[in-house]
Amino acid sequence: MPQPVAKVLAQNEAETDKKKDSLTxxxxxxxxxxxxxxxxxxxxxxQALLxxxxxxxxxxxxGFLKDGDKPKGIDFWGVSETAPQNDKDNRADIAKYLAKN
Structure with a gap:
């Protein structure tokens, strides 16, 4: 049974927003x-190199895991925007460092 047009459009918009956010x-x-x-x-x-x-x-x-994929290792710094850590502390350290330099 076909889906209502509004539902399909909403799904497409949500997917587009997710792709834009990922690119950002x-x-x-x-x-x-x-x-x-x-x-x-x-x-x-x-420190910049680190x-x-x-x-x-x-x-x-x-950063590029697909559903069901397992990470290549256990080390995780949580500093990238692509694969962020929830607490944001490590990303904040880099932001402070960049602002200072």
Whole structure:
């Protein structure tokens, strides 16, 4: 039995919003990585490299899981927007670091 048009449109809109949100989070991660790269290069700051590693690690291990997938490892920093930790403390540390530098 066909679904009502309004229901199909609502489902499509919800899926579109979810994709836009996912893209926005990935864009924020890439922006943070770009800023950290600049800091690491210009200031020779090792902390910037560590934060970059943590973001890339989280995205690699946790950011692209599909339903039913298991993470590639157990390490989780929770610093990326793509694969965030609920408490946001670690992401806040990076935000403070970027604002300071």
């Amino acid at each position: 989070k990935k864009n924020r991660d890439m922006k943070n990585l770009s800023e950290l790269t600049k800091i690491a290069h210009e200031k020779r700051d090792v 934060y970059m590693h943590h973001i890339l690690h989280d995205i690699d291990y946790w």
